[in-house]
Amino acid sequence: MSSRSSPDPPDPALAGSLLGLALGDALGFAVEALDPPEAARYAAGLTAGPLDSSAIRARHPYRAGQYSDDTQQARELLRSIADCGQWQAAAFAARLAALFAAGHDVGAGPGTRGAALRLHAGVSLADAAAPADYAGNGAAMRAAPLGLLFGGERLLAVASEQARITHRHPACAAGAAAIALAARLLASADADPAAIPARVAAYVRPLDRDTASALLEVTALLPLEPGKASARLVRLGLDPLAPREYSGVTAHVLPSVCWALYAALRHADAWPRAVATAIAAGGDTDTTGAMAGAMVGARIGAAALPPAARAVHDRGSWGHDALLQLAAMLRPA
């Protein structure tokens, strides 16, 4: 890939992945960590009619359409690549540190926050990441657009390196690579969604065998209705720290990546249904919504996203048009 300053329109898949991520994040952020039945009621409303800005619930103290750290991190990742004309770990780390040091992050988890603040305090790039026993989804939530900029071994390397800045656990790098490759495969017209879990599992196996095994389970989830699929996902016990009482998909990288992939592949050509499915299970809904929204957004392209995509923002700035302009600065190889 390369960066550029020309006013050409953005690549539709790249723009779709970024805006789809932002809208899925903004929709899910409204019900993050609420009881799953409440998330399910809200999600049902997202497919009841045209998905315009009136469908987005506000979350105090923010205006409706506010996206959270998932999109903020994806945005800063892409800005770092646009700045440098290529992937550079130090450039992304600097942007991440600045975002958190300024207190501008919205709803971030402890892994990314801790790493970003350590980077800001001068801890080296190699040492700032969260400890290896923490496997949150912070690196996967921001990774989808990378799949539209890089391919093959280069994508695997960039997805891993950006993950390693904040998360040391190998599942975090593998989860990020899985989401990025799935976005890439979904954007290619000839990809069969049902074949994607096996392809993604094989791709990330060198990074983490447990992640590969979990991704293979998504093939078996796909024919199941969401209620049965989420129950089966819980029984897999992918998050060792999950509460005994089900309260939604946790922020552990494995269940959240698998659930987002299930939702995206089950409704690969129907963005509102994919994101509603991701959110309806409850839990870490901003991130499952963001990941599913980014993957399906890559497939359908920015112009086919619901009208609500015009309403996303970060405290009144970095909205729809600015995100499109950012995507236009980047050109897939």
Ligand SMILES: [Mg+2]
């Ligand atoms: Mg978030």
